[in-house]
Amino acid sequence: MIRTLIATLSCSLLWFALVAGDDAPETRWWKGNTHTHTLWSDGRAAPEWVAKQYVDGGYDFLVLSDHNTIQAGERWFPVSEDGSSRLSPKELDGLIAEFGAEAVQLRTTETGREMRLLTLPELRQRFEVPGEFLFIQGEEVTSHFRSTGEKPVNYPVHINAVNIEAYIAPRGGDSVSDLLNESLEAIIAHGEESGRPVLAHLNHPNFGWGVTWQDVARMGADRFFEVYNGHRGVRSHGDETHPSTESIWDQALTLRLTALGLGPLFGVATDDAHDYYGGLTSQSGRGWIMVRSASLDGDSLVRAMRAGEFYASSGVTLDDVQMGDGAYRVSIRAQPGETFVTRFVGTRIVDGTVATVGEVLAEQAGLSAVYEPKGDELYIRAVVTSSRLHPNPYAEGDREMAWGQPWVR
Known part of the structure; x- marks a missing residue:
C-alpha cells in the first residue's frame, strides 16, 4: 500500500514538473465543488436545479456525489401532494417555469405523479460549455462500521470518489481503519482499471464521530480529506473530547510524516449541499476548492490536485x-x-x-x-x-x- 502511494505521488509530481516546463500552457484557477447531493440520493432538489445553482454561482466544475449511486439509468421520483416526498408540486412548477414543460418528463401511476430524474449525460448536454463549466462524475461511497458489545455503535465512513467511470460498491472491514482503506483501495483500483486518474477524499471525519485522527493518519491508498464541510451536522469544530478537523489535519500529518512514513495529507473544502429551497442545514456555496490547471477537464483537474496544486476556501x-x-x-x-x-x-x-x-x-x-x-x-x-x-x-x-x-x- 505504501509503495502504491509513493508511486502515485511520484507520478503526480512528475506530471506537474512536465506541464510546468517552459513550453507548458498557461495555468489558471478553476472553482469547483466535489461534494453535492440531488434527488438521486438524499438531496432535496432535482439534479438540473442543483446544477443551475452552481452555474449561476460562478463555479467552473461540479461533482454530483450522491450516496452509493451515479446518475445513470431510468429513475422516477414521486411528486408529493402532502409533503411526504422531497419533490413538491411547487418545486415541480419551478422546474417547468425554469426549463420548460418539454424538459420535464412526468407520468402518472396508481400512487400519483412521478418525474424522471435526468442522468449525468443529459445534464452534461444541457449545462456543459467547454472551458466554462464541467461535470466530473462522482459518488459518495457510503459505509459504516458496526462495533460489537452490548450497545453496538455505527461509525459512518463516507468517501467521495472523483472522476470515476462507473458505480463503485461500498466496502466492509474489521475496523473503521480497515473499512476506510478497503474503500480507498477500491476507488484507486477503479481508476487503474479504467485508465483514468481518480481521486478519493474522506468526508466529514467527525460526522457521527465516525473516524478518528488516527484513522485519518493511516489512510494509505489516498491522501485527501475534508478540512472544511459546510453541512451543519458534521461537527467540524469538534467538542471537548474530539478535535476539530483542522486539529485532525495537524495530528494526522505529524503521524504520517514521522512514524508511518505515508507522506502528506491534503485538505479539501466542500459544501456537502442537500438544501436548495431555503433549508439552512447544508446549503450550496459554503465551501469549495480552487484548482490550478491548464485546462478544464476531469483528468487535468485530478492530476493537478494529486500534485497539491489547489487550495480550499470558504470565501x-x-x-x-x-x-x-x-x-x-x-x-x-x-x-x-x-x-x-x-x-x-x-x-x-x-x-x-x-x-x-x-x-x-x-x-x-x-x-x-x-x-x-x-x-x-x-x-x-x-x-x-x-x-x-x-x-x-x-x-x-x-x-x-x-x-x-x-x-x-
Missing part, C-alpha cells in the same frame, strides 16, 4: 500560492473593506523529538504573506482568515477563510 480568494525557493508565499485578492491575517502552521522536530503539534509558526497581516522555514519544520501549511463574517456560515461567528496545502520539506 477567501488567493491570487497565488507558491512553495519553494526557500519560502512559502501566499498572495490574497483584495476585497473592499476586508483585512486578512495569514497563519503559518506546522509541527517542528526539536532535538529529534516532535514538539507542539500544529503550532502557529508565524502570523502576518496584509495581502501577502511569506514564511521562510527555519529548518526544523516537519511541514508548513497556510491558513488565511478574513475580517468578513461568512454570509452563510457553517456555524455562527465563522469568518471567511482559505487553507493552503502542506509543504513537506
Whole structure:
C-alpha cells in the first residue's frame, strides 16, 4: 500500500514538473465543488436545479456525489401532494417555469405523479460549455462500521470518489481503519482499471464521530480529506473530547510524516449541499476548492490536485500560492473593506523529538504573506482568515477563510 502511494505521488509530481516546463500552457484557477447531493440520493432538489445553482454561482466544475449511486439509468421520483416526498408540486412548477414543460418528463401511476430524474449525460448536454463549466462524475461511497458489545455503535465512513467511470460498491472491514482503506483501495483500483486518474477524499471525519485522527493518519491508498464541510451536522469544530478537523489535519500529518512514513495529507473544502429551497442545514456555496490547471477537464483537474496544486476556501480568494525557493508565499485578492491575517502552521522536530503539534509558526497581516522555514519544520501549511463574517456560515461567528496545502520539506 505504501509503495502504491509513493508511486502515485511520484507520478503526480512528475506530471506537474512536465506541464510546468517552459513550453507548458498557461495555468489558471478553476472553482469547483466535489461534494453535492440531488434527488438521486438524499438531496432535496432535482439534479438540473442543483446544477443551475452552481452555474449561476460562478463555479467552473461540479461533482454530483450522491450516496452509493451515479446518475445513470431510468429513475422516477414521486411528486408529493402532502409533503411526504422531497419533490413538491411547487418545486415541480419551478422546474417547468425554469426549463420548460418539454424538459420535464412526468407520468402518472396508481400512487400519483412521478418525474424522471435526468442522468449525468443529459445534464452534461444541457449545462456543459467547454472551458466554462464541467461535470466530473462522482459518488459518495457510503459505509459504516458496526462495533460489537452490548450497545453496538455505527461509525459512518463516507468517501467521495472523483472522476470515476462507473458505480463503485461500498466496502466492509474489521475496523473503521480497515473499512476506510478497503474503500480507498477500491476507488484507486477503479481508476487503474479504467485508465483514468481518480481521486478519493474522506468526508466529514467527525460526522457521527465516525473516524478518528488516527484513522485519518493511516489512510494509505489516498491522501485527501475534508478540512472544511459546510453541512451543519458534521461537527467540524469538534467538542471537548474530539478535535476539530483542522486539529485532525495537524495530528494526522505529524503521524504520517514521522512514524508511518505515508507522506502528506491534503485538505479539501466542500459544501456537502442537500438544501436548495431555503433549508439552512447544508446549503450550496459554503465551501469549495480552487484548482490550478491548464485546462478544464476531469483528468487535468485530478492530476493537478494529486500534485497539491489547489487550495480550499470558504470565501477567501488567493491570487497565488507558491512553495519553494526557500519560502512559502501566499498572495490574497483584495476585497473592499476586508483585512486578512495569514497563519503559518506546522509541527517542528526539536532535538529529534516532535514538539507542539500544529503550532502557529508565524502570523502576518496584509495581502501577502511569506514564511521562510527555519529548518526544523516537519511541514508548513497556510491558513488565511478574513475580517468578513461568512454570509452563510457553517456555524455562527465563522469568518471567511482559505487553507493552503502542506509543504513537506
